Amino acid sequence: MTTYSNADLHCHSTVSDGTLSPETLAQRAHANGVDLWSLTDHDELGGQARAAAAAAACGMGYLTGVEVSVTFIGKTVHIVGLGFDMLDPNLHKGLAQTRGGREQRAMEMAEGLAQVGIANAFEGALKFVGNPDLISRTHFARFLVESGVCSDTNEVFRRFLTEGKPGFVPHRWAKLSDAVHWILGAGGVAVIAHPGRYGFSPNEEYALFTEFKGFGGQGVEVVTGSHSPAEYETYADMAIEFGLAASRGSDFHSPDESRIDLGTLPHLPSKLSPVWDLLATRIQ
Ligand code: AMP
Numbered sequence: 001m002t003t004y005s006n007a008d009l010h011c012h013s014t015v016s017d018g019t020l021s022p023e024t025l026a027q028r029a030h031a032n033g034v035d036l037w038s039l040t041d042h043d044e045l046g047g048q049a050r051a052a053a054a055a056a057a058c059g060m061g062y063l064t065g066v067e068v069s070v071t072f073i074g075k076t077v078h079i080v081g082l083g084f085d086m087l088d089p090n091l092h093k094g095l096a097q098t099r100g101g102r103e104q105r106a107m108e109m110a111e112g113l114a115q116v117g118i119a120n121a122f123e124g125a126l127k128f129v130g131n132p133d134l135i136s137r138t139h140f141a142r143f144l145v146e147s148g149v150c151s152d153t154n155e156v157f158r159r160f161l162t163e164g165k166p167g168f169v170p171h172r173w174a175k176l177s178d179a180v181h182w183i184l185g186a187g188g189v190a191v192i193a194h195p196g197r198y199g200f201s202p203n204e205e206y207a208l209f210t211e212f213k214g215f216g217g218q219g220v221e222v223v224t225g226s227h228s229p230a231e232y233e234t235y236a237d238m239a240i241e242f243g244l245a246a247s248r249g250s251d252f253h254s255p256d257e258s259r260i261d262l263g264t265l266p267h268l269p270s271k272l273s274p275v276w277d278l279l280a281t282r283i284q
């Protein structure tokens with residue numbers, strides 16, 4: 001089995017809410033020493049063929065990827081799928097359903113922002129959108145930074161786009177069971193993305209891991225750009241407790257936003273089983 005020393009299995013392109021094309025991301029990952037890469041756009045496979053071709057052109061291993069938005073006990077949770085068949089019709093259908101409703105939600109977000117004096121946010125956010133089906137909070141955040149309302153996207157989320165704030169509109173995404181089944185049905189492995197970000201109580205988090213595992217989920221992100229070093233430890237222990245393989249991914253979106261760059265995270269703790277060992281036959 002090939003061993004990989006710098007896997008980065010989570011990032012976003014202009015096909016969802018990233019600012020770089022799949023090809024530019026592949027080149028950046030390769031330049032940063034990534035030897036196994038996955039593009040995991042939100043709820044969308046439109047960048048997969050381009051990402052796989054660009055990875056092959058620079059001699060980097062590639063796993064197909066997606067990050068599915070799920071509603072679990074009233075909160076948004078992200079499930080990453082890796083190594084699936086990118087042509088699987090059932091996965092395509094499920095993701096198309098999940099994408100639906102984003103435009104309506106965005107118009108409601110703009111109404112909420114208009115009520116606190118921020119006009120034309122829908123049109124403003126649209127200028128940053130690469131894929132009209134995938135208008136997201138990130139695009140509103142970029143507009144509010146560009147228009148000088150906030151100095152960075154973190155501030156926009158804190159003041160305007162999180163629960164209870166004027167631009168927040170709750171949304172029903174896919175069910176956890178559906179997302180896991182779409183990924184498994186397409187021959188892939190399902191991974192809980194950045195569990196440290198959800199703000200769940202210990203009981204809620206236990207429920208997430210237990211149900212996920214019960215549906216056939218096999219992995220969890222341990223080392224991610226969304227976790228602190230203390231959270232690497234916490235979720236390394238959770239991976240072992242639940243018998244889950246561990247993933248590593250930057251969640252890179254843009255060189256201009258304060259997130260970790262592709263290929264620059266610490267290694268997985270050596271006591272963990274890397275998720276890519278489960279996917280050896282799916283690497284392109
Ligand atoms: P949406 O799918 O429209 O709800 O948007 C979710 C996206 O917003 C995530 O994928 C992140 O890219 C981004 N995001 C969420 N929370 C934050 C935050 N606190 N700071 C910056 N970006 C965030």
Ligand code: MN
Pocket residue numbers: 012017042138253
């Ligand atoms: Mn995102």
Ligand code: MN
Pocket residue numbers: 067078193194
């Ligand atoms: Mn996410």
Ligand code: MN
Pocket residue numbers: 010011012067251
């Ligand atoms: Mn992500």
